[in-house]
Amino acid sequence: MKKTQIVTHLMPPELEDYRDMLFQLEKSSKYLDEYDWVSLKATLNLSPTLINWDKSEYNKEFFINYFNNLKNKITWANEVIFEVIEDNSILGTTAQKRETIKGNYDQFIFLDGDMIFHPMTLKCVLNISNQIKGHYFITPQIVRLWDTSWDILVHKDFKHIEPKKNGYYKEHHPDITLSQTPENLTVSISPYFKFGCGWFTLYSKKVLDLIGIPQSFGGYGPEDTFLMYGSEIAKKAGYDINQYVLEGIYVSENKIYRKNNFNNKIVYNDFKDNFRKEAWGHFDNELNKIKQSML
Numbered sequence: 570m571k572k573t574q575i576v577t578h579l580m581p582p583e584l585e586d587y588r589d590m591l592f593q594l595e596k597s598s599k600y601l602d603e604y605d606w607v608s609l610k611a612t613l614n615l616s617p618t619l620i621n622w623d624k625s626e627y628n629k630e631f632f633i634n635y636f637n638n639l640k641n642k643i644t645w646a647n648e649v650i651f652e653v654i655e656d657n658s659i660l661g662t663t664a665q666k667r668e669t670i671k672g673n674y675d676q677f678i679f680l681d682g683d684m685i686f687h688p689m690t691l692k693c694v695l696n697i698s699n700q701i702k703g704h705y706f707i708t709p710q711i712v713r714l715w716d717t718s719w720d721i722l723v724h725k726d727f728k729h730i731e732p733k734k735n736g737y738y739k740e741h742h743p744d745i746t747l748s749q750t751p752e753n754l755t756v757s758i759s760p761y762f763k764f765g766c767g768w769f770t771l772y773s774k775k776v777l778d779l780i781g782i783p784q785s786f787g788g789y790g791p792e793d794t795f796l797m798y799g800s801e802i803a804k805k806a807g808y809d810i811n812q813y814v815l816e817g818i819y820v821s822e823n824k825i826y827r828k829n830n831f832n833n834k835i836v837y838n839d840f841k842d843n844f845r846k847e848a849w850g851h852f853d854n855e856l857n858k859i860k861q862s863m864l
Contacts, residue, residue, distance in 0.1 A: 571675040571698060573771070574608040574648075575691075578662035581620070581632045582832040583682035586823065587611065588639055593686060593747075598645035600692035604699070607691075608648035608674065611636075612665045618657045619838055626834035629655065660788025661844060666766070667782040667792075675774050681767030683827060685743040686820040689751050693815055694771050697756055704779060704803070704810035707771040708764045710819040712746075713737045721759050724819040739824045746821045754817035762800045762812050766793035769820045776810060779803060783855040789841055790848025799859045806863035 575594070579587055594609070601607065613636045615622075615629050622629060633653055640651040659665050670677060676698055678691075690709055697707050710724040715734050730737045764770045770793075780799035782792045804810050 570604050570606050571695075572606050572608065572673075573676050573678060573695060573698070574610055574669070574672060574674045575678045575680060576610045576612075576666070576669050577680045577682055577767075578612050578614065578659075578665040579636075579682055580614055581627070581835055582829060584613070584632065584635050584639070585830060586682050586827060589826075590680065590682065590684065591639060591643065593688060594691070595643075595645055596688035597686075597691040600689055601645075601695070605692070605695050606647050608650065609643060609646040610650040610669065611640075611652070612659060613651070613653045614659060614661075614665075615653060615655050616657050616660060617655075618660060619840070621836040621838055624836040627831065632831075661841075662767070662788075663782060663786050663790045663792050663844075663848070664788040667784070667786075670772075670774070670777040670782065676771055677774070677777065678769060678771045679767045680769060681765075681822070683823045684767065684769060684820055685746045685823045686769055687747065687749055687751060687818055690769060690818055690820060693751070693754060693818060694769065697813055697815060698771060698773075701813065703773065704776040704800075704808055705773045706762070706764060706776065706800075706812040707815065708759075708812060709769050709815045710817070711738075711765075711768065712741045712819060712821045719763060721761070721763055722814060724816075727819075738822065741821050741824070743821065743823045743826055746819065749819065751818040754815065757814045757816055759812040759814050762797040764793060764797070764812065766796075768822075772796075776800065779808070779810075780859065783851060785851035785855060786848040787844055789844035791845070791852065795852065795855065798856055802856070802859050802863060808863075 643649050711722045713727040713730040716732050
């Protein structure tokens with residue numbers, strides 16, 4: 570039995586969407602059996618560096634109560650961990666992942682707060698993970714994105730659509746994803762590593778321990794790109810590391826039904842671009858460290 574932790578980082582306006590996601594995960598739980606051990610972890614980030622609470626219409630207690638009410642409704646998971654960050658110890662999803670992967674689990678699934686998926690997705694991904702060992706990623710398929718480098722993951726129903734920067738993935742209706750009929754499910758090995766961190770990607774603990782998420786990336790950075798590049802280096806160095814693609818079922822982002830009732834009630838201190846720039850400034854150096862460690 571492998572222990573799997575499903576992980577989501579949340580800012581206050583994402584709580585309503587997360588409520589919908591929890592409803593979908595509850596549906597997903599109906600497909601699980603006694604061998605599927607699942608922990609559910611959510612981090613509500615109320616950092617005073619990220620949010621100006623003095624100028625915000627809602628206070629922290631409102632969102633903490635909302636968050637705890639969501640937790641109290643979860644009955645299916647083997648473990649439920651809901652944590653509230655009120656200091657500056659976690660300044661974004663990258664920092665949350667870096668701390669989370671220290672946990673004693675066999676594998677992790679990172680889910681962005683706006684992801685849409687069919688209820689069978691979780692069981693299908695776990696079934697694959699139970700058949701493999703070592704260093705691995707598992708990804709469901711996706712809809713058409715902005716360039717052809719993602720074609721190795723695009724579901725057959727969307728390959729005919731032209732990729733463009735502001736294209737189909739932003740127009741894709743979430744109901745299409747929810748009502749899809751998974752069929753002819755197969756597993757292939759991707760010819761190269763390509764995935765979005767929060768798009769229902771499953772990571773083995775061993776691959777995360779091997780590559781890691783650098784401390785220098787701070788709160789928000791390109792950990793998915795780093796894990797991809799690091800995995801290519803590890804593979805060339807002789808590690809048995811693969812990305813398995815679950816073909817026949819896809820996930821998508823919800824760009825249409827986003828619930829933004831709280832968004833205009835919160836005043837942000839927006840450091841995301843600064844955080845990203847700082848992290849990218851360390852990228853090459855951190856990648857060289859991976860290369861040196863595997864020589």
